[in-house]
Amino acid sequence: xxxxxxxxxxxxxxxxxxxxxxxxxxxxxxxxxxxxxxxxxxxxxxxxxxxxxxxxxxxxxxxxxxxxxxxxxxxxxxxxxxxxxxxxxxxxxxxxxxxxxxxxxxxxxxxxxxxxxxxxxxxxxxxxxxxxxxxxxxxxxxxxxxxxxxxxxxxxxxxxxxxxxxxxxxxxxxxxxxxxxxxxxxxxxxxxxxxxxxxxxxxxxxxxxxxxxxxxxxxxxxxxxxxxxxxxxxxxxxxxxxxxxxxxxxxxxxxxxxxxxxxxxxxxxxxxxxxxxxxxxxxxxxxxxxxxxxxxxxxxxxxxxxxxxxxxxxxxxxxxxxxxxxxxxxxxxxxxxxxxxxxxxxxxxxxxxxxxxxxxxxxxxxxxxxxxxxxxxxxxxxxxxxxxxxxxxxxxxxxx
Amino acid sequence: xxxxxxxxxxxxxxxxxxxxxxxxxxxxxxxxxxxxxxxxxxxxxxxxxxxxxxxxxxxxxxxxxxxxxxxxxxxxxxxxxxxxxxxxxxxxxxxxxxxxxxxxxxxxxxxxxxxxxxxxxxxxxxxxxxxxxxxxxxxxxxxxxxxxxxxxxxxxxxxxxxxxxxxxxxxxxxxxxxxxxxxxxxxxxxxxxxxxxxxxxxxxxxxxxxxxxxxxxxxxxxxxxxxxxxxxxxxxxxxxxxxxxxxxxxxxxxxxxxxxxxxxxxxxxxxxxxxxxxxxxx
Numbered sequence: 001x002x003x004x005x006x007x008x009x010x011x012x013x014x015x016x017x018x019x020x021x022x023x024x025x026x027x028x029x030x031x032x033x034x035x036x037x038x039x040x041x042x043x044x045x046x047x048x049x050x051x052x053x054x055x056x057x058x059x060x061x062x063x064x065x066x067x068x069x070x071x072x073x074x075x076x077x078x079x080x081x082x083x084x085x086x087x088x089x090x091x092x093x094x095x096x097x098x099x100x101x102x103x104x105x106x107x108x109x110x111x112x113x114x115x116x117x118x119x120x121x122x123x124x125x126x127x128x129x130x131x132x133x134x135x136x137x138x139x140x141x142x143x144x145x146x147x148x149x150x151x152x153x154x155x156x157x158x159x160x161x162x163x164x165x166x167x168x169x170x171x172x173x174x175x176x177x178x179x180x181x182x183x184x185x186x187x188x189x190x191x192x193x194x195x196x197x198x199x200x201x202x203x204x205x206x207x208x209x210x211x212x213x214x215x216x217x218x219x220x221x222x223x224x225x226x227x228x229x230x231x232x233x234x235x236x237x238x239x240x241x242x243x244x245x246x247x248x249x250x251x252x253x254x255x256x257x258x259x260x261x262x263x264x265x266x267x268x269x270x271x272x273x274x275x276x277x278x279x280x281x282x283x284x285x286x287x288x289x290x291x292x293x294x295x296x297x298x299x300x301x302x303x304x305x306x307x308x309x310x311x312x313x314x315x316x317x318x319x320x321x322x323x324x325x326x327x328x329x330x331x332x333x334x335x336x337x338x339x340x341x342x343x344x345x346x347x348x349x350x351x352x353x354x355x356x357x358x359x360x361x362x363x364x365x366x367x368x369x370x371x372x373x374x375x376x377x378x379x380x381x382x383x384x385x386x387x388x389x390x391x392x393x394x395x396x397x398x399x400x
Numbered sequence: 401x402x403x404x405x406x407x408x409x410x411x412x413x414x415x416x417x418x419x420x421x422x423x424x425x426x427x428x429x430x431x432x433x434x435x436x437x438x439x440x441x442x443x444x445x446x447x448x449x450x451x452x453x454x455x456x457x458x459x460x461x462x463x464x465x466x467x468x469x470x471x472x473x474x475x476x477x478x479x480x481x482x483x484x485x486x487x488x489x490x491x492x493x494x495x496x497x498x499x500x501x502x503x504x505x506x507x508x509x510x511x512x513x514x515x516x517x518x519x520x521x522x523x524x525x526x527x528x529x530x531x532x533x534x535x536x537x538x539x540x541x542x543x544x545x546x547x548x549x550x551x552x553x554x555x556x557x558x559x560x561x562x563x564x565x566x567x568x569x570x571x572x573x574x575x576x577x578x579x580x581x582x583x584x585x586x587x588x589x590x591x592x593x594x595x596x597x598x599x600x601x602x603x604x605x606x607x608x609x610x611x612x613x614x615x616x617x618x619x620x621x622x623x624x625x626x627x628x629x630x631x632x633x634x635x636x637x638x639x640x641x642x643x644x645x646x647x648x649x650x651x652x653x654x655x656x657x658x659x660x661x662x663x664x665x666x667x668x669x670x671x672x673x674x675x676x677x678x679x680x681x682x
Binding site for chain 1: 409412416515531610624654659660663
């Protein structure tokens with residue numbers, strides 16, 4: 001009888017401890033560039049992730065435990081990102097890590113994740129061939145060879161214009177993750193028989209685009225492919241406006257979406273995206289909830305644009321990937337999560353992601369195809385115009 | 401061979417950006433050359449001025465009119481900053497460190513109020529431009545050039561031809577001797593500090609008229625404006641404008657005839673040349 005009582009007491013204590021553990025939140029650590037040159041993008045991603053976490057925790061969190069996000073500001077500095085990820089892994093002892101924003105900071109975080117055997121899901125790693133760690137997973141939706149996939153996508157899109165371009169001017173920042181895409185565009189344009197009338201490289205942080213705009217105008221291209229990040233596109237368009245020039249067709253790799261929207265001269269500009277606020281992208285309840293939640297939180301955070309776009313979507317999708325991996329593997333173990341992701345696909349708000357890499361490509365990257373689309377600024381709104389099946393209802397690429 | 405239109409437009413663009421360099425450098429050269437204060441906070445003040453212009457402009461005020469509010473407020477801030485530096489007898493090198501701290505604090509303040517997002521002043525000035533021959537002349541840049549020339553010439557004339565200016569130069573040259581002749585060095589220094597900060601407000605207004613703003617952009621201007629100030633000669637109000645235009649045009653023409661990546665090298669090559677050829681000026 002005494003034995004039975006002891007066993008029962010032990011079982012009750014174990015259950016109590018287990019229950020206490022189960023009630024402890026899952027702690028997930030990451031940094032974002034909340035200040036510094038990438039601060040604009042980092043703040044958009046922060047809002048997006050908060051929207052996701054609200055929803056996740058309202059559904060019970062991960063494995064029945066609430067999720068607590070430990071967010072630190074890496075100030076857009078890769079060196080600081082490295083230090084902060086060390087802190088997250090060793091001092092804060094978080095259960096899981098998530099990636100920061102921007103290629104250089106992700107690369108820093110990747111080194112730390114590798115040292116501690118942690119999985120790292122990230123969403124804005126611009127140069128996939130630099131990713132050597134086999135437990136890193138990109139949730140950006142991009143291919144392992146964007147220098148090939150994205151220029152082909154863009155040139156396919158502009159080929160649908162009423163008067164497809166015959167000449168191209170390629171203007172690019174030297175910032176690594178945009179530069180190699182522009183170099184890829186040179187190759188793709190050549191293979192497609194387009195004549196390159198101008199190729200210009202400028203330093204990242206260039207202040208004066210007057211002379212560059214004048215050279216583009218002088219070259220009279222049918223199509224301007226700008227390897228532009230953030231504010232560059234706005235500055236180039238500003239400079240073009242000042243000399244009364246509007247390119248017939250123009251593309252910017254990853255422009256600052258908000259300022260571009262407000263710029264009249266950005267009319268018909270093209271850019272890359274994975275998701276926009278229109279059908280068919282919005283055709284599911286989760287997308288609707290995401291858009292609604294983002295609008296509310298973005299307004300509270302005083303973001304200049306409260307519309308969901310590429311930056312917010314890839315952040316949201318990266319946490320969807322994490323949730324799917326944890327639910328699928330029924331574990332928080334990093335190796336188990338990595339194994340699950342390699343063997344499965346995840347349906348995110350922006351499309352289906354998979355990580356079945358090939359030996360010739362970087363680990364966990366699909367080569368030769370991705371889920372990116374081409375969007376165009378039409379009547380003050382970004383609308384997907386290519387590929388056709390993802391285009392906004394009735395939208396077509398506007399060109400000369 | 402680039403066309404004459406391309407060369408002309410690039411040179412003109414260089415003149416305009418050079419004028420902005422000069423305007424940014426005006427307050428800096430005066431505080432460095434005449435007060436022996438290397439005021440890094442000047443750059444943050446310029447941006448604070450730009451953001452305030454943006455804010456007041458968004459509320460419907462004409463950007464030029466905003467100066468009536470911002471410039472006097474900045475004058476007071478500049479004078480207060482000088483009082484602080486004078487109170488603790490901060491030497492020239494240490495002003496660099498102290499004002500760097502102020503710059504970081506002001507950047508944080510800007511970010512706290514306006515966030516890290518890009519901000520852009522929408523004003524009627526931005527839509528106005530003229531065609532002169534084959535060249536386009538935008539109004540915001542023309543205003544910047546006019547203000548840069550006007551202020552540089554006015555300060556130069558004031559320093560050269562007025563008693564107040566002569567007293568300021570005498571104080572900069574040898575404060576104790578100037579004081580022996582009855583010059584109130586403390587009052588003049590406060591006045592000059594306030595003026596330098598007010599010039600930052602003017603530069604900020606011009607920046608807001610022609611550029612999209614982000615707090616981190618503060619640092620993008622430091623290198624080239626320092627080069628402009630040093631090439632122009634410390635304490636010389638016309639120097640930054642002339643040096644700015646030389647650098648701006650050189651950068652513009654470099655971008656027009658070669659790869660734009662070479663442009664940033666121009667300003668620093670000119671700085672090195674100036675340091676080698678005129679070491680006595682520094």
